[in-house]
Amino acid sequence: xxxxxxxxxxxxxxxxxxxxxxxxxxxxxxxxxxxxxxxxxxxxxxxxxxxxxxxxxxxxxxxxxxxxxxxxxxxxxxxxxxxxxxxxxxxxxxxxxxxxxxxxxxxxxxxxxxxxxxxxxxxxxxxxxxxxxxxxxxxxxxxxxxxxxxxxxxxxxxxxxxxxxxxxxxxxxxxxxxxxxxxxxxxxxxxxxxxxxxxxxxxxxxxxxxxxxxxxx
Amino acid sequence: xxxxxxxxxxxxxxxxxxxxxxxxxxxxxxxxxxxxxxxxxxxxxxxxxxxxxxxxxxxxxxxxxxxxxxxxxxxxxxxxxxxxxxxxxxxxxxxxxxxxxxxxxxxxxxxxxxxxxxxxxxxxxx
Numbered sequence: 001x002x003x004x005x006x007x008x009x010x011x012x013x014x015x016x017x018x019x020x021x022x023x024x025x026x027x028x029x030x031x032x033x034x035x036x037x038x039x040x041x042x043x044x045x046x047x048x049x050x051x052x053x054x055x056x057x058x059x060x061x062x063x064x065x066x067x068x069x070x071x072x073x074x075x076x077x078x079x080x081x082x083x084x085x086x087x088x089x090x091x092x093x094x095x096x097x098x099x100x101x102x103x104x105x106x107x108x109x110x111x112x113x114x115x116x117x118x119x120x121x122x123x124x125x126x127x128x129x130x131x132x133x134x135x136x137x138x139x140x141x142x143x144x145x146x147x148x149x150x151x152x153x154x155x156x157x158x159x160x161x162x163x164x165x166x167x168x169x170x171x172x173x174x175x176x177x178x179x180x181x182x183x184x185x186x187x188x189x190x191x192x193x194x195x196x197x198x199x200x201x202x203x204x205x206x207x208x209x210x211x212x213x214x215x216x217x
Numbered sequence: 218x219x220x221x222x223x224x225x226x227x228x229x230x231x232x233x234x235x236x237x238x239x240x241x242x243x244x245x246x247x248x249x250x251x252x253x254x255x256x257x258x259x260x261x262x263x264x265x266x267x268x269x270x271x272x273x274x275x276x277x278x279x280x281x282x283x284x285x286x287x288x289x290x291x292x293x294x295x296x297x298x299x300x301x302x303x304x305x306x307x308x309x310x311x312x313x314x315x316x317x318x319x320x321x322x323x324x325x326x327x328x329x330x331x332x333x334x335x336x337x338x339x340x341x342x343x
Contacts, residue, residue, distance in 0.1 A: 067232035092226065142240060145226035183244075184308050186236035186316070200313050207310030 001028055003081055005035055007047065008089040011098050019087075020044070028078025032070070032086060033061050035077060036100070049100040056193060059134030063100055064089040069136040069191045091139035093152075104135045107152055131158065131196045137188035149177040153188035153198035160201040163208055168215040179206050239300050239320060246297035253290060284338060291334045299327035 003026040010017035022039045033051055040047040052058040056074040063072050065080050066087050080086060094102035137153035138144040144152045151159075151172060159173040172178055182202045189199040208214045228241045263271045277283055303323035307316050 140237075142226045142229070142237065146223035182308070183240060184236065184304050185234075185240035187234050190234040190236065203307060203310040203313055206308065210309070 001026055001078070001081070002084055003035065003077060004085045005039060006085060006087045007036070007039070007099065008087075009047070009099050010090075010096055011046075017096075020047075026077045028076065028081075030077055031073050032063075032065055032075045032077055032080065032088065033072040035086070036063075036072065036088060047100075048098040057132060059132030062091050062134040062136045062139070062193075064091060064139065069139045071132075071134060071136070071193045074193065091135050093138040093141065093145040094135060102135070104133075104138075106148070107133065107135055107138060107154060130194050131198075132194055134193065136191050136193060137196075137198050140187035140191040142185050142187075143181050143183055147177075147181060150181045151178050153182075153202065154196070156182070156205065157196060157198035157201035160205040160208075163205055163214040167213075168217045169205070169209075171216050173205070174209055174216045179209065182206075235317070235320060239303070239324070242296055243300040243304060246293040246300075249293045250290075250297055253293075284342070287338050287342070288335055291338060292331055295327050295330045295334060299323045299330065 003024050005022045005024055007020050007022065008017055009020050022043055024035060024039060024043075026035055031054075033049075033054065036047070036049050037051065040049065049063070050060040051073065052060045054073045056071050059071070061072045062069060064070075065072060065075060066082055066085075068080075069091065070080070072088070077086065088100065090096050090100045090102050094104055094106065097103050131154050133154065135154075141150075141153055144150050156173060156179055159169050159178075163169045174180075179202050182199070184199070184203070186199040189195075189197045192198065205214075209216075227244050230238050230241060233241075260274060261271075263274045278286065300323055303316075303320050306312055306319060312319050
């Protein structure tokens with residue numbers, strides 16, 4: 001099938017983003033990431049994007065495809081092309097580094113004490129349980145996209161697991177930039193590629209806090 | 218992050234779930250109701266200028282334009298209330314597994330109240 005791949009481009013120094021159109025031949029069963037990769041290899045080597053595993057595990061290739069956050073490596077072209085058009089944009093809620101690459105550090109370093117960053121704590125427990133740290137939940141969340149101090153869905157869902165297992169949560173989690181900022185839009189859960197259910201976990205953590213069942217440390 | 222970016226993220230509906238669209242409607246209705254509160258304060262403040270001023274102001278709301286204003290206000294009030302009730306329940310961690318049913322019930326209740334309210338405003342008050 002013929003596909004018109006429209007890519008939102010922006011690089012440091014540009015005054016405004018632009019949209020580039022690439023006409024490509026595609027198999028409906030191949031992934032959107034394959035398409036982006038082919039464009040980068042054959043048509044425009046300056047097109048930048050992130051990828052690694054190509055099978056939905058690493059979480060690197062999260063993008064907004066035709067308005068919906070998706071892991072592009074497990075998104076088939078035939079499932080998302082509308083009238084042969086696929087619009088690919090970087091995730092919302094993060095600073096764009098270049099084209100489709102975003103800086104996800106807000107997801108990894110939200111705790112004030114940097115000895116307890118998500119990455120360091122996650123290293124000694126199962127890696128964020130089932131979360132692949134793709135950042136799609138941030139992009140889908142209207143609060144995370146409008147309130148930079150918000151800890152964000154995946155971090156709070158991780159905190160829920162910690163609360164259940166250890167009976168305590170870090171103070172920022174129980175603060176105004178933590179669970180109390182969530183407004184139940186639930187698109188984090190709807191768009192999560194691994195059904196981690198961050199929205200539900202945030203609400204369950206709220207319930208634990210309201211009942212005094214977890215200690216705030 | 219500017220106001221425009223915040224509004225775009227709140228009111229984004231393309232590719233969003235029913236929960237997100239409901240969030241957007243609830244938030245928009247909330248902003249409109251907050252603005253109405255200001256108008257209402259101005260409205261009742263006209264009492265300070267005398268009964269005749271207040272009565273003249275009331276005549277505006279009794280006109281056909283006033284009825285349209287009432288209908289619009291009722292729509293936002295009902296949507297904010299019904300979706301707010303849904304939100305209050307799930308945000309307290311209740312009925313999370315059945316939140317889609319709860320949301321559908323909230324929309325159904327809102328639509329019913331909208332119809333009843335509009336009929337009352339147009340045919341009884343009007």
